[in-house]
Amino acid sequence: MIQLKGVGKIFSNNVVALSGVDLEIKRGDFVFLVGPSGAGKSTLLSLLYRGVKPTRGDVVVNGVDVKTLRHHEVCSFRRKLGVIFQDFKLLPDRNVYSNVSFALEVIEAPPKDLSRRVGKALDLVGLTTKAKARPNQLSGGEQQRVAIARAIVNDPILVLADEPTGNLDPETSRDIMELLSDINELGSTVVCATHNKSIVDEMRRRVIEMEHGKIIRDERRGVYSFEGPFY
Numbered sequence: 688m689i690q691l692k693g694v695g696k697i698f699s700n701n702v703v704a705l706s707g708v709d710l711e712i713k714r715g716d717f718v719f720l721v722g723p724s725g726a727g728k729s730t731l732l733s734l735l736y737r738g739v740k741p742t743r744g745d746v747v748v749n750g751v752d753v754k755t756l757r758h759h760e761v762c763s764f765r766r767k768l769g770v771i772f773q774d775f776k777l778l779p780d781r782n783v784y785s786n787v788s789f790a791l792e793v794i795e796a797p798p799k800d801l802s803r804r805v806g807k808a809l810d811l812v813g814l815t816t817k818a819k820a821r822p823n824q825l826s827g828g829e830q831q832r833v834a835i836a837r838a839i840v841n842d843p844i845l846v847l848a849d850e851p852t853g854n855l856d857p858e859t860s861r862d863i864m865e866l867l868s869d870i871n872e873l874g875s876t877v878v879c880a881t882h883n884k885s886i887v888d889e890m891r892r893r894v895i896e897m898e899h900g901k902i903i904r905d906e907r908r909g910v911y912s913f914e915g916p917f918y
């Protein structure tokens with residue numbers, strides 16, 4: 688599903704955000720990306736949805752080498768992905784239904800198909816009764832659930848989440864992570880950058896830890912921070 692080989696990213700201000708990153712993520716995997724602020728987590732996610740291009744190395748997502756994507760191909764490439772951010776990024780003047788259906792209107796889905804798929808996505812995130820509400824009438828957790836419904840309404844093969852619980856209380860954060868886990872069970876590969884130690888420690892999924900732009904740990908059933916053996 689995802690292969691990175693010798694990937695480096697240097698921004699125009701000469702900041703080295705990633706260097707020498709090798710990584711393979713298989714279809715159906717659920718991966719937490721952890722590490723201190725500035726470690727390169729968001730940059731890595733951004734490479735995967737082609738928000739930025741690698742400076743060196745290869746990034747292959749679902750068989751597509753993202754470097755070779757032409758401008759007009761980026762949109763159709765992203766349609767197979769669902770991306771979720773810390774700050775939700777909802778459209779304030781559209782209601783919940785319309786925020787979710789927007790992703791399908793863009794691809795000109797037939798109207799019947801559209802309402803069925805939006806209904807299913809809202810049902811999955813538990814927001815059927817809030818379909819007519821505007822984002823500013825919702826709690827943070829509800830807004831994030833709308834963002835998740837929007838991300839999954841296209842049945843993405845890959846869901847990328849960048850600190851999806853960064854603005855939420857512990858209880859709501861747990862609900863959101865469980866939702867991502869459910870989405871993973873339904874077949875989407877999930878990569879989630881997070882600082883949420885307690886949830887990572889509870890869920891025991893694959894954990895990739897980054898520091899200074901490099902992967903320093905990759906564990907199958909990992910925890911947030913590796914405490915070395917006690918002597």
Ligand SMILES: Nc1ncnc2c1ncn2[C@@H]1O[C@H](COP(=O)(O)OP(=O)(O)OP(=O)(O)O)[C@@H](O)[C@H]1O
Nearest residue numbers: 698700702703704723724725726727728729730731
């Ligand atoms: N667009 C950009 N232009 C220049 N430098 C950038 C840009 N985006 C990120 N950086 C730099 O790249 C490095 C990695 O940033 P990144 O946002 O990937 O870190 P992060 O691990 O997501 O951190 P956080 O946990 O705070 O979100 C940092 O030094 C950051 O300042």
Ligand SMILES: [Mg+2]
Nearest residue numbers: 728729730849
């Ligand atoms: Mg970040």
